[in-house]
Amino acid sequence: MKKIFKFIIERYLKLLTKIIIRRHKPLVVAIAGSTNKTFIKEQVLVELKNEKGVRGNPRSFNTEIGLPLAVLFLPSGYSSIFKWVDVLLAGTYISVFQRNFPRILVLEMGVQRKGDIKYLLSIIKPSVAVISDLSRNFSDNENLMDEEMACLISFIPKTGKVILNIDHGRVAALEKYSKAPIIFFGKDKKADVRIKNIRRDSNGQNFDLETGNKKSQLKTELFGMHNVYALVAANVVATEIKNCLKSRPSIIKGTNKNVNRKEK
Amino acid sequence: MSELILSPIKEMEIRTSRVFGAVSLAQGVANFDTPECIKRRAIEHIKNGDVARYSLSPGITELREAIEVDLAKRGIHYDFENEIIITAGAIEAISATLLTILDDGDEVLIPDPTYTSYQEAVKNAKGIPVLISLCEEDGWSFDEKKLEENITKKTKAILFCNPNNPTGTIYSKDQLLKILEIAEKENIYVLVDEVYRDFVYDNLDFCSIGLFSKFRKRIIYIFSFSKAYSMTGWRVGFLAADKTLAQKILARHDVLVTCAPVVSQWSALAAIEMADEDRQFFKESFNERRDLICSHLDGMKKWFTYQKPSSAYFSFPKFSKQLIKVLKNDKGNKKKYKLKDYQEKSLSWRLALELLYEAKVAVVPGQAFGNFGENHIRLCFGRSSDDILRVMVRIKEHLDNKYGEKD
Numbered sequence: 001m002k003k004i005f006k007f008i009i010e011r012y013l014k015l016l017t018k019i020i021i022r023r024h025k026p027l028v029v030a031i032a033g034s035t036n037k038t039f040i041k042e043q044v045l046v047e048l049k050n051e052k053g054v055r056g057n058p059r060s061f062n063t064e065i066g067l068p069l070a071v072l073f074l075p076s077g078y079s080s081i082f083k084w085v086d087v088l089l090a091g092t093y094i095s096v097f098q099r100n101f102p103r104i105l106v107l108e109m110g111v112q113r114k115g116d117i118k119y120l121l122s123i124i125k126p127s128v129a130v131i132s133d134l135s136r137n138f139s140d141n142e143n144l145m146d147e148e149m150a151c152l153i154s155f156i157p158k159t160g161k162v163i164l165n166i167d168h169g170r171v172a173a174l175e176k177y178s179k180a181p182i183i184f185f186g187k188d189k190k191a192d193v194r195i196k197n198i199r200r201d202s203n204g205q206n207f208d209l210e211t212g213n214k215k216s217q218l219k220t221e222l223f224g225m226h227n228v229y230a231l232v233a234a235n236v237v238a239t240e241i242k243n244c245l246k247s248r249p250s251i252i253k254g255t256n257k258n259v260n261r262k263e264k
Numbered sequence: 265m266s267e268l269i270l271s272p273i274k275e276m277e278i279r280t281s282r283v284f285g286a287v288s289l290a291q292g293v294a295n296f297d298t299p300e301c302i303k304r305r306a307i308e309h310i311k312n313g314d315v316a317r318y319s320l321s322p323g324i325t326e327l328r329e330a331i332e333v334d335l336a337k338r339g340i341h342y343d344f345e346n347e348i349i350i351t352a353g354a355i356e357a358i359s360a361t362l363l364t365i366l367d368d369g370d371e372v373l374i375p376d377p378t379y380t381s382y383q384e385a386v387k388n389a390k391g392i393p394v395l396i397s398l399c400e401e402d403g404w405s406f407d408e409k410k411l412e413e414n415i416t417k418k419t420k421a422i423l424f425c426n427p428n429n430p431t432g433t434i435y436s437k438d439q440l441l442k443i444l445e446i447a448e449k450e451n452i453y454v455l456v457d458e459v460y461r462d463f464v465y466d467n468l469d470f471c472s473i474g475l476f477s478k479f480r481k482r483i484i485y486i487f488s489f490s491k492a493y494s495m496t497g498w499r500v501g502f503l504a505a506d507k508t509l510a511q512k513i514l515a516r517h518d519v520l521v522t523c524a525p526v527v528s529q530w531s532a533l534a535a536i537e538m539a540d541e542d543r544q545f546f547k548e549s550f551n552e553r554r555d556l557i558c559s560h561l562d563g564m565k566k567w568f569t570y571q572k573p574s575s576a577y578f579s580f581p582k583f584s585k586q587l588i589k590v591l592k593n594d595k596g597n598k599k600k601y602k603l604k605d606y607q608e609k610s611l612s613w614r615l616a617l618e619l620l621y622e623a624k625v626a627v628v629p630g631q632a633f634g635n636f637g638e639n640h641i642r643l644c645f646g647r648s649s650d651d652i653l654r655v656m657v658r659i660k661e662h663l664d665n666k667y668g669e670k671d
Binding site: 034059078079112113135136202203204223224225226227 | 342481
């Protein structure tokens with residue numbers, strides 16, 4: 001009974017989400033990988049806090065039910081049938097009648113099992129994908145994440161953008177699946193957006209960022225290399241989105257010149 | 265071979281299990297079950313085959329990442345990749361840390377009274393626990409002079425819980441800062457177990473040790489999901505420490521348990537993601553039960569005085585002069601209750617065992633928490649209101665009937 005109920009909710013939410021996406025055609029930025037998704041998303045939202053029409057997943061809703069809820073901006077009904085009825089009614093109204101909708105959605109995409117990304121891509125159509133990390137949870141081999149991320153990267157259209165961490169071998173290896181231009185970020189010399197001179201103390205981390213000839217300094221009160229990557233990835237995404245908001249088609253057509261990129 | 269003694273709390277629970285009809289407010293366990301959302305997620309992961317294998321030694325990445333985010337919301341910053349380790353409860357985090365930082369004969373300062381197992385954890389790591397009395401008259405506060413007086417060349421660390429068990433008090437920001445400044449000056453570590461951080465009442469400000477990032481190289485921040493999410497049986501917690509130290513502790517953790525139970529790690533992730541409302545409900549319930557237990561203690565002023573706890577779920581009433589007098593005059597029941605010598609000498613042990621065998625209620629003798637806990641008993645108000653009611657009525661009836669006339 002529970003399974004049937006869950007199936008109905010899942011499919012109905014999918015339908016509502018497809019309707020609202022088709023009506024408003026937002027630009028979707030997908031943030032995926034094993035970790036660092038929430039940090040990047042939150043950082044993107046911080047960088048774009050002064051822009052209108054940008055929204056991210058509330059909490060970390062990123063699964064087959066969570067992602068549609070994130071798009072529709074609705075809470076979960078958890079295990080209550082009554083709450084779910086409310087959620088679905090509200091979702092129907094939002095999907096069919098609501099006029100205002102964000103122009104940009106910054107969404108985490110979660111993977112728990114094989115086929116998850118394919119299912120999520122049947123709901124949303126991201127133009128930009130960001131992957132910062134692919135770590136294994138268990139001590140034996142598992143290629144689940146590799147295959148799922150390859151599925152996402154190969155989905156991004158030629159007019160879109162793929163943003164990858166070049167320092168992480170498994171992430172950088174996804175390059176071969178992309179038909180979209182790629183922006184590599186990281187400490188590696190080959191990175192388009194390069195991290196240099198990381199300095200750490202008890203107040204956090206400072207580092208330099210080089211994008212072509214442009215140099216800047218960034219700092220964070222957070223510790224760990226993943227937070228440096230999150231900040232940089234978010235910086236790249238935010239730059240792309242800001243340009244996109246100025247000139248809506250630029251990011252889709254891949255004409256933005258703000259950062260170096262590798263055309264595939 | 266150094267000898268460890270079984271925690272007096274566990275001893276009371278074992279004794280209680282053999283007493284017909286006994287009601288216990290001894291062990292620090294709430295009467296709530298683990299929230300449904302956590303159990304449901306655990307079952308999903310079991311069905312999906314996610315729990316049969318070891319996780320990486322520091323724990324599953326999703327959980328460590330979620331912990332970093334959760335800590336950051338509290339103003340505490342640690343790197344989940346290198347500085348957060350998922351452990352089998354707080355006690356494993358403490359043990360792994362002590363085993364890492366102590367050499368034979370090193371000393372660890374421990375406030376008195378405090379949680380019973382800390383002393384044994386230090387001894388387990390071949391260290392020597394050095395008890396520092398808290399100032400009861402000043403709300404069980406730290407006296408930094410006493411702290412400094414007890415520091416020797418062998419002192420390696422100070423270990424305490426905040427909020428404190430059994431007193432239910434919290435250390436102020438100033439006190440924590442002073443402790444850290446002394447630790448910095450004397451080059452010692454500061455281990456803080458914040459297992460009760462989510463149960464602070466009366467809108468009091470709770471200051472976490474993790475907020476003092478200036479001293480992060482000295483600090484080992486410890487937390488368990490046991491109390492906050494009613495998950496004592498799942499055995500899952502974590503520690504956070506500066507990278508260099510955390511990597512050393514990780515090696516010990518690997519030797520001790522390889523990794524925390526994987527099903528419990530997924531459940532802990534569910535707790536962070538979904539169980540905020542449950543945690544809040546627990547807190548509100550404990551707050552009501554605190555009032556209940558205090559109202560009963562108000563009716564026993566003849567026997568006890570007490571400070572209203574501001575946190576955790578323990579009351580730590582002190583024996584009145586009258587109670588001390590009648591207990592001293594009462595001949596011990598050494599043979600009858602199988603008292604050990606040190607228990608026979610302790611009034612709190614004698615009263616606790618007398619209450620267990622005669623009134624059929626289990627409490628923890630204050631002496632179990634250190635010498636300065638003597639002449640107190642600890643009552644856990646995490647248990648149901650019915651249990652609290654039954655225990656408090658039985659204690660009052662027992663004391664009034666047995667000692668009331670002698671007074």
